[in-house]
Amino acid sequence: MKKIGILFGQEDSFPQAFVDRVNQKAEKGISAEFVRLDKVMQAEPLDYAVIVDRISQDVPYYRAALKNAAICGTAVINNPFWWSADEKFFNNALAVKIGVPVPKTVILPSKELPDDTTNKSFRNLAYPLDWNGIFNYVGFPAYMKPFDGGGWKEVYKLENEKDFFSKYDKTKQYVMMLQEEIVFDDYFRCYCIGGKHVRIMQYEPRNPHHLRYEHGKAPASKKLLDTIKDYVIKLNQYLGYDFNTVEFAVRNGIPYAIDFCNPAPDAEVTSVGQENFEWVVETAANYAIERAKGQKDGLDNLTWGEFVKTSAAKTPLVAAVKKAAVKVDVSVTAVDHTIEAEGKVKKAKAVKAPVVKATAVKEPVVKATAVKEKAAAKPKKATKK
Numbered sequence: 001m002k003k004i005g006i007l008f009g010q011e012d013s014f015p016q017a018f019v020d021r022v023n024q025k026a027e028k029g030i031s032a033e034f035v036r037l038d039k040v041m042q043a044e045p046l047d048y049a050v051i052v053d054r055i056s057q058d059v060p061y062y063r064a065a066l067k068n069a070a071i072c073g074t075a076v077i078n079n080p081f082w083w084s085a086d087e088k089f090f091n092n093a094l095a096v097k098i099g100v101p102v103p104k105t106v107i108l109p110s111k112e113l114p115d116d117t118t119n120k121s122f123r124n125l126a127y128p129l130d131w132n133g134i135f136n137y138v139g140f141p142a143y144m145k146p147f148d149g150g151g152w153k154e155v156y157k158l159e160n161e162k163d164f165f166s167k168y169d170k171t172k173q174y175v176m177m178l179q180e181e182i183v184f185d186d187y188f189r190c191y192c193i194g195g196k197h198v199r200i201m202q203y204e205p206r207n208p209h210h211l212r213y214e215h216g217k218a219p220a221s222k223k224l225l226d227t228i229k230d231y232v233i234k235l236n237q238y239l240g241y242d243f244n245t246v247e248f249a250v251r252n253g254i255p256y257a258i259d260f261c262n263p264a265p266d267a268e269v270t271s272v273g274q275e276n277f278e279w280v281v282e283t284a285a286n287y288a289i290e291r292a293k294g295q296k297d298g299l300d301n302l303t304w305g306e307f308v309k310t311s312a313a314k315t316p317l318v319a320a321v322k323k324a325a326v327k328v329d330v331s332v333t334a335v336d337h338t339i340e341a342e343g344k345v346k347k348a349k350a351v352k353a354p355v356v357k358a359t360a361v362k363e364p365v366v367k368a369t370a371v372k373e374k375a376a377a378k379p380k381k382a383t384k385k
Contacts, residue, residue: 002049005035045072075301184249240305
C-alpha cells in the first residue's frame, strides 16, 4: 500500500477535503491520511510515498524531516530543497531571463545589523548606496517588502523619497525589495498544480478578503488569458514547483508577474470560494495519486525545475524556452454579478480555455522621475530585548 500524507498547520478545510477526495477515488493500493511524526532518524524513511507539504515554511523541524524523507525516496510536494533555496528577488531575476514581465525591482541591505555581525562585516558594502540610481530605476510610487516574505507582512507603499527613508528606518533586520508600482487595470491569481494544471481567477486585492474573488469585472479577453496561461506554466516549470500560485497585475494589456513564490498557497474554502476550492481539491488529489503511482523507492522522486536542470547540464537557460510545452489544461472562473449583488451570487461555471501559443509582448519603457541623492544613516546594531 502506498500512502499519501498531508503535512499542515492552521488551515482547516483543505487538508481534510484532500484526504477524503483521494480515498474516495479508491485507487488500488493507494490511500491518504494526515502525516504523523513521532520520531525522525537520519536516513530512515517515513512511511509515505508522497507528502504534500503545507507548513514547513513555518516549522523548521518539518522542513528537515521532509528533506530526510526525500533522500529516502518520498515524493515531497513541493521540493523542500528548492523551497529552502528560493526567494522572491531571485524569482524576479529568473522571470526577466525567461521573458516574463515583472516590475522593476532592487534589493536593499537590512537597516539594522544582523545578529552576530558588526560594521566590519559590511566592508564590501558601499556607503552611501547609490540612492539616486536606485530611485531613478524604480520610480515612485513604489512598494517595499521582504525579499523572502509573504502574507502581506512588512509591506509598505512609498509615495516619494522622504516616505521611503521614513519607512526604511522601521524595517529592522529585514532584507527588503524596493519595487515599481504597477497601477493595474485587472488582476489575476492563478493556481498551478503539477506544472500543467492551471486555474485562472480574476481577483481584486484591494477588496476586503472575502470579496476578492467577487470583483464584478468584465471577463478578460482570450488573448490575455492565453498569455497569462503561458506565463504561469513557464514560471512554474522553470522554478520546479508542483503546487503554487502566480499573481498578475495587468497594465496597458500586459500582465506583470507580481507574486509567484507561494508554495503553500491559500486553499481555504472561506477564502477562495466553493468553485475554486472544488477545483484545487480535485486537481491536487489527482496529481498526488499520479505522483504516488510514479514513485520508486530508493530514487529521487522530487520535481526539479528547468533552472536547476539547465544549470546541472551546463546548457543555456534561455535555450530551454524553445522546447515544446507539455500538454496542459486550463480552467477560468467566470463572474456574472457585481459586488453590489453579493449575497445573491449565482454559481459560476468553469470554462475550458483553448490551449494556444501566447502572443509575445514587449514590456513598455517607463521613465522614472529623477530624485536627489540622500545619504542614509549607517546600519545600526539591533537592540536586543
